[in-house]
Amino acid sequence: MSALPDVDIATNGPVRVGITGEDGWWPHQPRDVVRVQAPDLRRVAAATAAVREAQPRVSVLVDIYVAIAGDAHIARTVLAATGGAGAAQSLLYVGTPTGLAGLITDIHALGLADGAVLIPLLPGVGELIAGEVMPALRSLGAVWERRPA
Template sequence: MIDIDLSRRAPLRLGVARDDDVRWYRDTPAERIRGVDLGDVARKSARARITHPDRGVVADIDVVIASDAATARGLVDGSFDESAGKTIVYVGTPAGLAGLIADIYTLGIADGAVLIPSGQGVAELIHDAVLPALQMMDLLADPISQALPA
């Protein structure tokens, strides 16, 4: 039987990877993990929390988003072949991505995510649409002007 604690924890940790750097929302770096699916992420997260009890744990997510899912699917290129089988890949809409992040956080699978944008305009769409959606879910309380610049 799985025991899921839905009580409020530390704030959501969120970063956006750009080249070899991660821009953190709220300046809260964490231990990064990669998993092929949410079950794999949950197992690796549990191990990381034991190894690093003083740090949050975030899941890497390769991201392609667009205003509609069909357009996002059309943006997928061969670059995802490199990460296939290594990390979660999300292709869809900003609202769907915000929902995935909220589920990962709320269910305690991880303390947040590092989003790895793939494709032109994806980082900007994260800033312009995903962050406001997370804010509306009451997961990001700070003003967006302090959030990750695209």
């Protein structure tokens, strides 16, 4: 039986997150970041690899369209009632704030992207992201700054 090689898993810096919207939060200057859009994680990985090959010093953030509520069933019901899922042009997350934080940290830990730009699809989602998701991510080392007006 052959021994498995030692593998070091190193992340590409802290998780970086931005929130779009009228009172959005943006992680850094646009020259430091390349945003990618992809409908699934396999395509996120491919898009990120292409960007990193061409621009190794930038952070790659994936756009995630978000519908969250305290209960995943409520988030799905409200999104279905508004037809908001049709607006998603990249990954779509429908569920709870805790689940969203988990998705973002998984994307980062697997090296699929350096973080995410969250795009709220429903009223009040931006506040849930800022009030529940971001504190969880901040405790894990997420970087975020208020976008200048």
